[in-house]
Amino acid sequence: DAMVIQNPRYQVTQFGKPVTLSCSQTLNHNVMYWYQQKSSQAPKLLFHYYDKDFNNEADTPDNFQSRRPNTSFCFLDIRSPGLGDAAMYLCATSIGTSNPPSTDTQYFGPGTRLTVL
């Protein structure tokens, strides 16, 4: 089945130690998103890629960066994790060809739960 895969499902890191979360997709979608979901809160968009075009949300901290080396993979890098960055990180994809694109369905992966010690 076509799907969105996130690895690892659970990640533990130390305060200030860089960490990378991975997302891959077999849907061949143009758009990939990263959301942050803190405990008991709604998911919040950090940034997204349309193909290789990167789009950062205005309030995403500089500590968060992303890479998309090809259509299938997207990475979330947290340069110096703080205790406040502990959260579930959700990757999503959409086809990006609907008119308008905002009507696209976003398909979510299972998430990576990040713990910062």
Next chain:
Amino acid sequence: AQSVTQLGSHVSVSEGALVLLRCNYSSSVPPYLFWYVQYPNQGLQLLLKYTTGATLVKGINGFEAEFKKSETSFHLTKPSAHMSDAAEYFCAVSGPSAGGTSYGKLTFGQGTILTVHP
């Protein structure tokens, strides 16, 4: 700016009873509205969405929602709750990203946890 308000962070129903989860939105442009379900430690799964056309939208697992522009609402209903419906439900509105691109930034409500009692 777009926003979503879900009334009731927790809803409890008996198995077989009507499920009603409330969602109101604010949008300066025609809204595209979504309901997602999230089971514990899992990602979000689309239940249904409204883009244009018929205002009563049917989704998976027997859920449906009605877009009411005059009330700025998109409430989710299911006639008869099942134990497997217990989960957290998110209403969301889609619109341009803060960077100005159009690729579907989802703005979510705070979520409603549905509990189903035997």
